[in-house]
Each structure stands twice: as C-alpha cells, then as structure tokens.
Amino acid sequence: MARILITSALPYINGIKHLGNLVGSQLPADLYARYMRQRGHEVMFICATDEHGTPAELAAAKTGEDVAEYCARMHDVQAELAEGFRLSFDHYGRSSSARNHALTQHFAGKLAENGLIEEVSEKQVYSHADGRFLPDRYIEGTCPNCGYDKARGDQCENCTKQLDPTDLINPRSAISGSTDLEVRETKHLYLRQSLLKDEIDRWIDSQTDWPILTTSIARKWLHDGDGLQDRGITRDLKWGVPVKKGDADWPGMEGKVFYVWFDAPIEYIAATAEWADANGKSDADWERWWRTDKGGNDVRYVQFMGKDNVPFHTLSFPATIMGSREPWKLVDYIKSFNYLNYDGGQFSTSQGRGVFMDQALEILPADYWRWWLLSHAPENSDSEFTWENFQASVNKDLADVLGNFVSRVTKFCRSKFGEAVPAGGTFGPAEEALIADLTPRIRAYEAHMEAMEIRKAAGELRAIWVAGNEYLQSAAPWSAFKTDPETAAAQIRLALNLIRLYAVLSRPFIPDAAASMLAAMQTRDDSWPDDVPAALAALPSGHAFTVPDVLFRKITDEEREGWQEKFAGARV
RNA sequence: GGGCCUGUAGCUCAAUUGGUUAGAGCAGAGCGCUCAUAACGCUUUGGUUGGGGGUUCGAGUCCCUCCGGGCCUACCA
Numbered sequence: 075m076a077r078i079l080i081t082s083a084l085p086y087i088n089g090i091k092h093l094g095n096l097v098g099s100q101l102p103a104d105l106y107a108r109y110m111r112q113r114g115h116e117v118m119f120i121c122a123t124d125e126h127g128t129p130a131e132l133a134a135a136k137t138g139e140d141v142a143e144y145c146a147r148m149h150d151v152q153a154e155l156a157e158g159f160r161l162s163f164d165h166y167g168r169s170s171s172a173r174n175h176a177l178t179q180h181f182a183g184k185l186a187e188n189g190l191i192e193e194v195s196e197k198q199v200y201s202h203a204d205g206r207f208l209p210d211r212y213i214e215g216t217c218p219n220c221g222y223d224k225a226r227g228d229q230c231e232n233c234t235k236q237l238d239p240t241d242l243i244n245p246r247s248a249i250s251g252s253t254d255l256e257v258r259e260t261k262h263l264y265l266r267q268s269l270l271k272d273e274i275d276r277w278i279d280s281q282t283d284w285p286i287l288t289t290s291i292a293r294k295w296l297h298d299g300d301g302l303q304d305r306g307i308t309r310d311l312k313w314g315v316p317v318k319k320g321d322a323d324w325p326g327m328e329g330k331v332f333y334v335w336f337d338a339p340i341e342y343i344a345a346t347a348e349w350a351d352a353n354g355k356s357d358a359d360w361e362r363w364w365r366t367d368k369g370g371n372d373v374r375y376v377q378f379m380g381k382d383n384v385p386f387h388t389l390s391f392p393a394t395i396m397g398s399r400e401p402w403k404l405v406d407y408i409k410s411f412n413y414l415n416y417d418g419g420q421f422s423t424s425q426g427r428g429v430f431m432d433q434a435l436e437i438l439p440a441d442y443w444r445w446w447l448l449s450h451a452p453e454n455s456d457s458e459f460t461w462e463n464f465q466a467s468v469n470k471d472l473a474d475v476l477g478n479f480v481s482r483v484t485k486f487c488r489s490k491f492g493e494a495v496p497a498g499g500t501f502g503p504a505e506e507a508l509i510a511d512l513t514p515r516i517r518a519y520e521a522h523m524e525a526m527e528i529r530k531a532a533g534e535l536r537a538i539w540v541a542g543n544e545y546l547q548s549a550a551p552w553s554a555f556k557t558d559p560e561t562a563a564a565q566i567r568l569a570l571n572l573i574r575l576y577a578v579l580s581r582p583f584i585p586d587a588a589a590s591m592l593a594a595m596q597t598r599d600d601s602w603p604d605d606v607p608a609a610l611a612a613l614p615s616g617h618a619f620t621v622p623d624v625l626f627r628k629i630t631d632e633e634r635e636g637w638q639e640k641f642a643g644a645r646v
Numbered sequence: 647g648g649g650c651c652u653g654u655a656g657c658u659c660a661a662u663u664g665g666u667u668a669g670a671g672c673a674g675a676g677c678g679c680u681c682a683u684a685a686c687g688c689u690u691u692g693g694u695u696g697g698g699g700g701u702u703c704g705a706g707u708c709c710c711u712c713c714g715g716g717c718c719u720a721c722c723a
Contacts (some may be wrong), residue, residue, distance in 0.1 A: 080656095086722090086723055088722095088723085124723070126723095127722075127723060128721095128722070128723090129722060129723065130723095133662095134676090198721085206679080208721095209721045209722070210721045210722095211721070211722060212721090212722085214707060227721085227722065229719090236719085238695095239721095286650090286651080287650090287651075290649090290650055290651075291650075291717095291718075293650090293718075294649060294650065294699090294718075294719080295718095295719090297649095298648080298649070298719075298720090299648090299719095302720095303720060305720070309721085333721090334722095334723065335723070336707080338723085343667075381651095381717070382717085382718085382723080383723085384718095385718085385720075387719095387722090412651080412652095412716085412718085413717075415716090450658075450659090454652085454659090455651070455652050455653090455715095455716075456651090456652085456715090456716060456717080457658080457659090458658085460657095460658095462657085463657075463658065463672090466657090466658095466672060466673080467672080469683095470671085470672070471671090473683060473685085474685060474686080475658090475684075475685095475686090477683065477685095478682055478683055478685050478686075479682085479685095479686085480682095481681095481682050481683060481685085482681050482682030482683090482685075482686075483681080483682080484682095485681070486681040487681090489681080490681085510707070527659090529659075530660085533659090533660085533670080533671080536671080537671095540686095542689095543649085543685095543686050543687070544686085544687065546681075546687085547678095547679070547686060547688085548687080549689040550679075550680095550681085551681070552679090552680070552681045552682095553679090553680095553681095555681090566681095597694075624683055625683090626683085627683075628683070
C-alpha cells in the first residue's frame with residue numbers, strides 16, 4: 075500500500091467553470107484518486123477555490139457584494155457542483171483560509187531569510203476613479219503601432235505587439251473607462267527565481283517520464299531569452315494575504331497583499347491543514363503528507379492541471395518550495411492537459427459559450443459527462459466537444475454496450491430462473507475463453523490507470539464491457555435454456571457476476587451507475603479483481619438480486635438539437 | 647517576431663519510440679441472433695499518414711522545406 079497525494083489545479087472563484095476547465099484538472103484527478111483508493115492505497119485528494127486577485131474583486135463589485143461574502147458564496151456554489159460531479163475531494167478548501175494566510179507568510183519569510191526576495195520600486199498606473207492600481211491588461215487605449223483603439227496595456231490584440239501601458243495613446247481604465255490615470259511609484263517584492271534556475275533546471279531534467287506538454291513548457295520558460303526571470307509576488311490590492319515576513323510586519327509593504335499566484339499553490343498545503351482542522355486531526359496528520367522529515371518521503375505527489383497552469387507548477391511553486399530550504403514535498407508527477415474546445419471554437423466564460431458545470435448537471439446525470447469527458451480527455455492535443463459526438467458516444471458506450479448488457483442479463487434471469495443467481499451447470503470452453511480474455515484486459519486497464527493514460531484506460535474498459543456481449547452471443551443462454559437449462563444457469567451465473575465485476579472496474583469513471591449496479595446485485599463486495607476467476611464467483615448460487623431501472627437512457631435527436639441551439643450563443 | 651504542440655479512414659483517436667501487410671471505436675454496407683434500452687454479435691468497404699525533398703537495408707516515426715490548425719510569450723488567473 076502506497077500513500078498518494080493528489081491535487082487538482084484550483085478553480086478560480088470568479089464564476090462557474092465550464093466543461094473544459096473540469097476535464098483539464100478536477101475530473102481526471104478524481105478518476106485517479108478513486109482508482110487509487112479502490113486499489114487499497116491511502117489517498118489524500120485536495121482541491122480548493124482560488125479566491126484572490128483583481129478579477130475576484132471586480133466580480134464582487136459587479137454583484138454589489140463585499141468580496142469576502144462573494145467568495146464565500148461562490149465557494150459554496152462550486153463545492154456543490156463538485157459534489158454534483160461526484161468529485162471525491164478529501165477536502166475542498168479556500169485559498170483565503172487562515173491556514174493559507176499563515177503558511178504564505180511563512181514561506182515569504184523563509185524566502186527572505188534565504189536572500190531570495192528582492193524589493194523593487196516600480197511605476198504603476200493608478201486610477202483615481204477606481205481607487206486602485208490597474209494591472210497592465212486592465213488599461214485600454216489606442217495602439218501606437220496599428221491604431222487599434224481597444225489595445226490592452228500589456229499587448230495589442232489586433233497587431234500582437236507587446237506594449238507597456240505608458241505606450242498607449244489616450245489610456246483609460248478598462249474597469250470604469252476613466253481617463254483620470256496617474257503613474258505612481260510603488261514598491262513590490264520579487265521572488266528571485268533566477269537564482270534558482272539551475273536547481274529547477276536539473277530537477278526538470280530529472281523528470282524523464284513527465285508528459286512532453288509539461289516539460290516543454292517548463293523548458294521554454296527556463297531557457298527562453300535571458301532565462302527564468304524574477305517574478306513580482308505582491309500586489310496593491312485589499313483582498314488577499316497581507317504581506318508579512320512570517321509573523322512579523324514587513325516595513326514598507328503595508329497595505330499590500332501577496333500575488334494570487336504566490337499564495338494559490340501554497341493552498342495545496344494549507345488545504346490539507348484545513349482538512350486536519352475540519353476532521354479533528356493534529357498537525358502531524360497533515361504534515362505526514364507534506365513534510366519529508368515527518369513521513370512525507372513515502373508519499374507520491376501527483377498534480378493535475380491544464381496547460382495554462384504549467385509554468386506556475388513547474389517553476390514558481392517549486393521555487394517557493396526549494397527556496398524555503400525546508401523539507402517540503404515537491405511534486406513527483408505533473409499530468410497536464412490541452413484544451414477542450416466547443417463545437418469549432420473555444421469555451422468562453424466571458425461570452426457564455428459552451429456548457430458550464432451547472433447547466434450540464436441540469437441536462438443529464440454526472441456519469442454521462444464524466445464518461446464522455448474522460449474518454450475524450452485532451453491528453454495529446456486540444457480536443458473538441460460536439461453534441462453529435464457526445465450523443466453518439468454516450469448512447470453507444472453507456473446505453474447500448476454497458477447498460478443494455480445489465481438489462482438483458484438481469485431480465486433474462488428473472489424471466490427464466492427468478493431473481494436469484496441460478497444454481498447448476500458447469501463452465502465450459504466459452505466461459506474459460508472469456509476469463510482468459512478478461513484477465514489480460516483487466517491488467518492492461520490497471521496499467522493505463524497507473525500511468526494516467528486516461529483515454530486508453532477508457533478504451534480498455536469499454537472493451538471489457540464489449541467482451542460481455544460477445545460472450546453472451548456465443549454462449550446464447552436463451553438457446554441453451556430450451557434444451558439444457560443447467561448450462562444456461564451456469565452461463566447466466568457468470569453473466570450476473572460480470573455485472574458486479576463491471577461495477578467495480580467502472581466506478582472511477584461512472585460512480586453513480588457503478589453504485590446502482592452493485593445495489594441491484596445486492597452486494598457490498600467491491601473488492602478489486604486481482605484474481606479474475608475468483609471475482610467472477612463472488613455472487614454464489616442462490617444470491618438474490620433485483621433488476622435495476624435503465625442505467626442510461628438514450629439521448630434523442632430532438633434533445634441534441636435543442637441543446638445545440640441553447641448553448642450556441644450567450645449564456646442566459 | 648520567437649518557441650512549443652499538432653496534421654493518420656467521412657468522424658474521434660492508436661501505432662511497443664526507426665522494423666514486416668498503418669490499427670481501433672463510431673458512421674456506412676452485408677449477414678446472423680431474438681435474452682435485451684430497435685439493443686447484441688460476426689463479416690466488410692474505406693488511408694499516396696497535409697505537400698515536396700532528404701537520411702536509412704527500412705520512415706507515420708529522424709532531418710530540411712512549404713501549407714494548415716492550436717497554444718504560450720512572464721502584470722488575468
């Protein structure tokens with residue numbers, strides 16, 4: 075038994091996430107966590123809402139709420155949706171927690187002690203009307219290069235030229251439109267990542283089995299131009315972790331907070347402490363996951379995220395950990411994902427284009443989405459959601475191949491033998507062949523799950539379901555029953571046991587359907603099929619079962635067309 | 647501009663890292679079965695691996711070039 079620490083990239087607080095966000099981090103992390111638990115490993119699966127930063131403040135202002143209230147409310151909304159998708163977090167924390175405040179300040183203090191923090195005076199644009207400093211991209215104006223009048227302060231979207239906010243002609247606040255702007259001197263802390271470049275570089279080089287997507291993004295940032303650049307880790311905002319050096323004040327940094335990307339990854343650790351607090355555990359209970367001097371050396375730490383998050387997880391967070399010179403756990407494996415597109419374009423939170431988590435659950439149960447998203451996870455390149463593909467995949471895989479298998483077996487048994495596993499008969503060559511086929515398939519499925527090859531795992535699982543239908547066709551218990559009911563009984567006994575086996579194997583992908591299948595088989599035996607022949611004898615003769623309701627109803631053409639239309643444009 | 651990823655059957659994707667005749671699923675066609683959610687099974691059509699050139703006994707895989715798609719480029723997170 076191993077100990078596995080799993081974190082999913084933290085969803086930002088600012089609104090409900092779409093399916094692209096879901097499939098890029100939380101959902102595959104859940105698949106892995108569920109699988110590892112089922113294999114008997116000790117799992118700590120952590121997620122949290124990422125609550126700081128300018129967009130959170132602006133979103134709160136828009137609804138008229140205090141930012142703390144807004145975040146508390148949206149945290150609950152996201153937690154409920156996570157529950158709806160059956161994301162099995164051990165703890166769903168908040169980056170605004172007291173634990174994270176303390177830990178973030180602690181790390182900053184250690185980094186300062188180790189000479190890795192630099193105070194830098196710089197000029198930033200202040201908006202009088204908004205009462206705040208503006209990040210570069212919140213300043214709009216006319217591009218000096220191409221004349222585009224909605225150029226942002228960091229870059230012109232029209233001609234792609236990199237800009238400085240002071241380059242803009244007629245600059246204005248993107249928040250209020252105010253032109254009452256002023257360039258002010260302000261002091262910020264920089265994390266001197268450049269001093270850790272070689273250390274990080276060697277660490278990345280030693281990760282030979284990471285996805286190319288992960289290492290290539292890390293190397294780009296390490297080697298591009300002048301190499302890894304120092305990074306500002308404070309902001310002039312009100313909402314966030316106040317800048318402190320451990321417990322002590324930080325002279326000259328009053329009224330400033332840490333940059334959200336400094337405190338967000340630290341929340342992985344802090345959320346584990348929140349877990350301990352919430353469950354009456356001690357510090358030692360969470361430290362054994364995170365401190366290599368307190369038991370964490372045995373832990374395998376795996377992170378899941380979309381490709382946009384990779385730089386922060388391969389560079390800045392490791393720089394924080396390494397630079398502390400304290401024995402914190404570094405990540406062992408980073409599983410990163412490309413983007414899921416929506417019907418020929420991108421999912422867009424701002425334009426309301428695509429399907430969002432709340433809408434998805436209003437339409438269909440979580441298992442439908444889990445199966446499609448995971449079996450089409452954008453592992454090697456961006457992938458695309460279309461309603462046609464969704465309908466076809468879900469109807470075929472879930473309704474026809476798996477659901478109908480359960481249905482045909484249980485209904486046949488009920489009508490011929492009654493609602494209990496029939497006795498009599500013996501296994502012949504067809505049964506031996508099925509078992510011989512299933513064993514290597516299950517081993518392959520396990521290997522794909524271990525390797526986080528999600529599409530391949532889904533494909534193998536589906537093939538395992540298909541094997542059941544192939545077996546039924548060749549055994550044809552409906553024919554055998556007419557001349558040799560004993561043989562038919564043995565065949566159906568095996569088929570009923572297949573349902574239990576499928577429930578166990580399928581649970582990481584479709585937990586609700588798996589639970590329904592186990593409930594219908596009236597068994598709590600959900601042990602993993604290390605021994606396949608034994609697993610197929612788990613339900614003995616005479617064991618009562620029930621015929622379940624249709625596991626997966628089909629998506630009709632009318633529904634599909636309606637959804638296509640409904641989700642094409644802006645969100646209502 | 648620079649960098650990275652990507653292009654394989656109508657669609658979605660594989661191909662043990664350079665090895666024999668490029669494979670699956672879906673869709674299409676044909677046959678079979680009748681237990682089942684008109685479900686299932688079997689067979690089958692379909693590819694100049696984006697174009698061109700090169701290295702090699704051998705290239706989907708490596709190199710060059712052109713074309714297309716996507717992402718990143720450090721103050722959104």
